[in-house]
Amino acid sequence: MAKVEKSTNPFKVFSKVAASSERKVIYMDNHATTPVDPRVLEAMMPYFTTVFGNAASRNHAYGWSAEEAVEAARLSIAQMLGANPKEIVFTSGATESNNLAIRGVAEMYAEKGKHIITTAIEHKAILDTCKYLETKGFEVTYLPVDHYGQVRVEDIRAAVRADTILISIMAANNEIGTINRMAEIGTFAKERGILFHTDAVQAIGRIPVNVEDWKADLLSLTAHKIYGPKGIGALYIRRKNPRVRLSPILFGGGHERGVRSGTLNVPGIVGFGKAAELVRELLPEESARVLKLRERLHQGILAQVDEVTLNGHPTERLPNNLNVSFAYVEGEALMMSIPDVAVSSGSACTSASLEPSYVLKAIGVGEDLAHSSIRFGLGRFTTEEEVDHTIEMTVKAVQRLREMSPLYEMAKEGIDLKTVQWTTH
Ligand SMILES: *Cc1c(COP(=O)(O)O)cnc(C)c1O
Secondary structure (H helix, E strand, O other): OHHHHHHHOHHHHHHHHHHHOOOOOEEOEOOOOOOOOHHHHHHHHHHOOOOOOOOOOOOOHHHHHHHHHHHHHHHHHHHHHOOOHHHEEEEOOHHHHHHHHHHHHHHHOOOOOOEEEEEOOOOHHHHHHHHHHHOOOOEEEEEOOOOOOOOOHHHHHHHOOOOEEEEEOOOEOOOOOEEOOHHHHHHHHHHHOOEEEEEOOOOOOOOOOOHHHHOOOEEEEEHHHOOOOOOOEEEEEOOOOOOOOOOOOOOOOOOHHHOOOOOOOHHHHHHHHHHHHHHHHHHHHHHHHHHHHHHHHHHHHHHHOOOEEEOOOOOOEOOOEEEEEEOOOOHHHHHHHOOOEEOEEOEEEOOOOEEEOHHHHHOOOOHHHHHOEEEEEOOOOOOHHHHHHHHHHHHHHHHHHHHOOHHHHHHHOOOOHHHOOOOOO
């Protein structure tokens, strides 16, 4: 009997998870996801139990309460973006928002043209959607980026054709944190009368995002990167100058003005709305605080370790992002040497091998340094103490790994590694 009670009480389960994390792993991976802010969780709770109605139930109080909460959240998210609430459509996350934006435009405007412009360093949700469209008769230009990861407006200008229907360019990159010149790109797209979509997932909550300043026609965002729950996102769709029309990718009950059918995830939406409210309230101070911590981390490492290179732009970058390469050290080995810090490396595990990140490749980082890279992603709950602890553990690990590296030793002895004749077997 006691067993049944235990397994059905979510708070028991919750405290068990909390207890298991007593050996505290410092979370430095806020580009991958963020923890739900306790204020967000608190706002969501009633919508799982007492206010559980279907927002589409028009004929009773349960439905009205749910709908009211959804519309309040929609307003909060719209205000965060400088948009009208009617321009916000809820999705399951930014992967779906990106799919809906690109496939929705492609299908709706196919008669006007079949050419799309994007960049080589977009998130896979953009790149793979574009690849899919290429199999359906669309043509896609994948623009290169400069050494810092910024797309050049001249390159966009040169790529535009009479049949270009969409320009999709991310606001900030999830690996290297580089921020694009959004207002300049948006203004250009507007002048040419081409729809402009941006994946703004990483920018939201870190830098000011405003659809009018950027002249964005479509903008993807997701709750779980801004201290909201996973599995809920949104797409901003401009309604005026121009009015953007999209073909849906999900068909059904005609929810969300027919653009995205499916029963609304009310608790998720409420959490997303609260997360957006917190972004509006906290953004300038939080970004300044996180930037200071990021600089402390960077300088702390540089003060004790040589041959560290920064990947991405030195200033036009997200305040919470530090992506660095430690020459002569494998990123994977370094990650395993600091198990008490949660970070990501610049190598992607494919089925058979470790591939260097396509983003680092695109900005001209060599294969060796790409495999030596680590991404630190700071966040709302990162403390100075955690940063100092991360510096200490990272520095120790790099020093230890380099002590075991013959290449590092040779380089330190002044041997030019490029002149070494390696014997191959
Ligand atoms: C995380 C992320 C996504 C995907 O968002 P989901 O809500 O997890 O589907 C898309 N684009 C960027 C830049 C991201 O960082």
